[in-house]
Amino acid sequence: MTSEVATRPTNKLAIKQVNGTSTQPDNGASKQPSVEQETQVIAIYGKGGIGKSFTLANLSYMMAQQGKKVLLIGCDPKSDTTSLLFGGRACPTIIQTSSMKQQAGEQVQIGDVCFKRDGVFAMELGGPEVGRGCGGRGIIHGFELLEKLGFHDWGFDYVLLDFLGDVVCGGFGLPIARDMCQKVIVVASNDLQSLYVANNVCSAVQYFRKLGGNVGVAGMVVNKNDGTGEAEAFAKAARIPVLASIPAHDDIRRKSANYEIVGIPGGRWGPLFEELGVNVAEAPPQLPNPLSQEDLLGLFDGDEVGRDVVLEPATVADMCGSEKIEKPSLEVIYDHV
Numbered sequence: 095m096t097s098e099v100a101t102r103p104t105n106k107l108a109i110k111q112v113n114g115t116s117t118q119p120d121n122g123a124s125k126q127p128s129v130e131q132e133t134q135v136i137a138i139y140g141k142g143g144i145g146k147s148f149t150l151a152n153l154s155y156m157m158a159q160q161g162k163k164v165l166l167i168g169c170d171p172k173s174d175t176t177s178l179l180f181g182g183r184a185c186p187t188i189i190q191t192s193s194m195k196q197q198a199g200e201q202v203q204i205g206d207v208c209f210k211r212d213g214v215f216a217m218e219l220g221g222p223e224v225g226r227g228c229g230g231r232g233i234i235h236g237f238e239l240l241e242k243l244g245f246h247d248w249g250f251d252y253v254l255l256d257f258l259g260d261v262v263c264g265g266f267g268l269p270i271a272r273d274m275c276q277k278v279i280v281v282a283s284n285d286l287q288s289l290y291v292a293n294n295v296c297s298a299v300q301y302f303r304k305l306g307g308n309v310g311v312a313g314m315v316v317n318k319n320d321g322t323g324e325a326e327a328f329a330k331a332a333r334i335p336v337l338a339s340i341p342a343h344d345d346i347r348r349k350s351a352n353y354e355i356v357g358i359p360g361g362r363w364g365p366l367f368e369e370l371g372v373n374v375a376e377a378p379p380q381l382p383n384p385l386s387q388e389d390l391l392g393l394f395d396g397d398e399v400g401r402d403v404v405l406e407p408a409t410v411a412d413m414c415g416s417e418k419i420e421k422p423s424l425e426v427i428y429d430h431v
Contacts, residue, residue: 134252136312136374137269139259140281141291145317148350149281149340150256151178152357153374156367158213159359162251162375167240168218169233169266175256176209176218182353185209187220188236204243215250233268252375259291270298270309277312277379279337284316284324286394293390296332296382303381310379313337315370324393331393333383338370 140146147168154166168175176185188207195202208217219236237245255275257266269275280295282288292314299311313335316325320342329336340346346363349356357367410416 133248133250134277134375135255135269135275136252136277136279137255137257137275137309138279138281138315139257139291139295141259141288144281144283144288144291145340146256146259146281147175147178149315149317149370150175150254152355152363152367153370154214154216154252154254155179155212155355156357156359156364157252157371157375160368160371162371163249164214165248165250165253166214166216166256167253168216168220168256169236169258173218173220176216178350178353179214179216179355180209180211180353185216185218187218188239189220189232192235192239202239202243207243233266237268237274259295267298270295270302270307273308275309277310277377279312279315279374280334281315281317282325282328283318284320284322286324286390289325289328289390289393292328293332293384296334297384299382300384308379311382312374312377312379316340318342327393328385328390331383331385331389334380335373335377337373337377338366340366 138146138150150166154164157164166175166179173184173187177183186207188202191206192202195206208215210216219233255269257269259266259280270278278295278299280292282292296311299307299309302309311332311334314325314329315337316329316339318341319325319339326336326339346356356363357370358364359368
C-alpha cells in the first residue's frame with residue numbers, strides 16, 4: 095500500500111485555490127502554505143479511542159451553529175464519528191452503499207450517503223469486514239466515489255476528515271501524501287501511546303513536505319486532560335500550538351457514551367468548543383518538529399517508561415542452555431577419490 099502514495103502522483107482531489115494559485119514547493123524547511131482557499135479541508139488524526147470522533151462531532155456541530163457550512167466525513171471503519179453526531183444512529187456507509195448499488199446496477203446518489211443534522215452535513219466512508227479487505231484501499235475507493243459525486247463543486251466552508259492515526263497504511267495517509275487537505279490536527283492525551291501516534295503524524299507531514307507537499311500541522315487538541323502536562327510538553331517540543339484542552343470530566347464521559355452532543359451554544363461545554371471552532375478555522379498550517387524516540391520518552395518519568403533499564407545483550411547460553419551447541423556435520427568426506 096505504501097507504494098501507492100510514495101511517488102506523490104498528481105492529486106485528482108486537490109482542493110481548488112483562490113484565483114487558481116498554489117504554493118510552489120521548496121525544501122519544506124520554511125514553507126507556510128496558504129489556507130485562503132474556497133474550502134478548508136482539515137484532516138484530524140489520533141490514536142484509536144483517544145476521542146477524535148467525540149472532538150469532531152462536537153466541533154462540526156458547533157461550527158455549524160457559528161454559521162459555517164460544514165461537511166463531516168468519517169474515515170474510520172468503526173463509523174463512530176457520524177454515530178455520535180446522529181445520536182447513536184448509524185448511517186449507511188459509502189463503501190457498503192456503493193457495493194449494494196453496483197450489484198443492483200444502480201448509481202450512488204448524494205441522498206444515499208450524505209445526511210444532515212442541525213446544519214451539519216455528514217457521511218461515513220466505512221470499511222471492510224475484519225479480515226476481508228484493506229481499510230486503506232477502502233479509503234481510496236471512497237474518495238474516488240466522492241469525486242464522481244461532485245466533490246470539487248461542493249460549496250462547503252470546511253470539510254473535516256476523521257482519520258485513524260495508529261495505522262501506517264498508505265490509504266490512511268492519503269490526505270497528507272496527496273495534498274488532499276491543507277492542514278492536519280492531532281488529537282492526543284497525556285499518555286505515551288497517543289503522543290507516539292501524534293509524533294508519527296508529525297513525521298509524515300515533515301516527510302511529504304520534503305517531497306514538495308503543502309500540508310502542515312495546525313495544532314493539537316488535548317482530550318481527557320488530567321493535568322499532568324505531557325501533551326502540552328510534546329506540543330511545545332514539536333512546535334505546534336494547543337488548540338483546545340478538553341478535561342477528563344465525568345459529565346463529558348457520560349454524555350459522550352450516551353451519544354449526546356456537548357458542543358452546544360449556551361451549554362456547559364459550549365464556550366470550550368466555540369473557542370476550538372475559532373482556533374481550528376484560524377490556525378495556520380505549520381511544519382512540525384517531530385521528536386526522536388528518546389525525546390518522546392523523556393516527556394515522562396523514568397519509572398513510567400523504563401529509561402533507567404540497561405539493555406543487556408543475550409548469549410547463546412541464555413537461548414539454548416549451553417555456551418556452544420555441537421551439531422553433527424552433514425558434510426560427506428571422501429578419503430580416497
